[in-house]
């Protein structure tokens with residue numbers, strides 16, 4: 503065990519140690535070297551060194567998502583202390599679907615969930631579940647809301663979100679059995695935020711035609727632009743109309759730990775349910791989402807079940823997570839959050855998230871001040887969208903080309919999106935490894951490649 507562990511740890515420390523100088527993406531020609539890694543397992547065991555070399559090669563290809571200069575999509579550094587937690591619980595293979603298997607580890611996980619519920623201002627008694635990501639968390643939220651508000655016959659149910667809502671919400675609705683027409687698109691204002699008056703009017707019109715509005719999904723940081731819907735007003739409409747109020751905070755949620763984030767996310771405390779992704783804004787490794795609910799009883803009503811083969815298990819006074827979501831057997835997901843929170847302290851996360859907010863504001867001011875770029879939506883959180891200034895009718899092509907060139911060069915990695923018909927580049931600062939020097943490097947790469955604006959020097 504020690505030999506295998508030491509060899510693996512050596513590889514990890516080498517590779518993580520190389521992040522500061524590693525390219526932000528590496529793509530090699532697709533060739534036969536994949537044949538060995540993809541071939542069926544052999545009858546007899548083979549050596550660890552070759553396996554580690556194959557892993558190193560394979561993991562070295564693609565986007566360097568854990569590196570400091572990855573600003574595409576929604577970055578996630580992946581805390582080393584979470585990986586250590588995984589080693590602990592994986593090696594001991596603890597199961598936490600039913601509380602009787604590992605009661606104290608379930609209590610540990612439940613403590614993290616209840617702490618977070620408190621941070622969001624949810625009442626005592628609130629709870630939830632650590633999921634594999636935001637998409638699965640949305641699915642459980644939708645199924646709980648459907649079960650609670652519509653019962654078993656729900657073909658006439660309608661739910662409300664904006665055009666900027668992550669596609670996982672519509673996907674969850676589809677998997678939960680709703681036709682595409684049940685997902686209603688609420689208009690937004692000039693800043694891409696949900697229009698609460700339009701929401702109320704749509705609900706009334708849908709009721710008039712015999713539909714049953716049951717759920718509104720507000721954004722607490724959209725993926726494309728980081729936009730936060732007016733949560734107090736949207737929550738107000740949901741309360742008046744008797745709709746379930748669900749908030750998608752998958753990207754933006756953990757900014758709640760900061761003073762500025764808390765101000766931007768005001769109103770989130772009224773949510774019936776909310777989704778946060780620790781594998782985004784808590785720097786946890788991939789495969790870590792969270793669903794928080796005001797009343798875990800509704801989660802249980804929608805998901806709980808049992809089998810004759812489970813009757814003899816002890817039932818300690820902690821949740822059966824199998825009753826909070828679709829999975830029965832699951833690993834201990836809590837330690838990968840509990841251990842980093844223990845070792846680093848909440849203050850370290852608060853400071854890191856504050857730094858991301860500062861860096862996004864810095865990028866925004868640099869991009870807009872130097873004239874080569876324009877930013878149509880000032881960042882509310884840590885995502886800055888921008889496009890080449892004054893590129894005219896061929897703007898989308900020029901911006902696509904710029905993104906391709908920047909990413910092909912490999913020093914930094916960015917992604918693009920389309921907002922209200924316009925193609926925009928995105929710089930999302932969210933890795934715990936990204937600091938001022940990395941954002942400065944990104945800005946330098948962009949300005950090197952942007953056509954120079956015609957400026958009249960002051961000395962003329």
Ligand SMILES: *Cc1c(COP(=O)(O)O)cnc(C)c1O
Pocket residue numbers: 576634635636637638668670723724725750751752753754779791
């Ligand atoms: C990433 C994201 C999701 C989906 O979460 P996964 O963890 O990728 O399944 C949902 N909503 C928002 C706003 C996101 O950024």
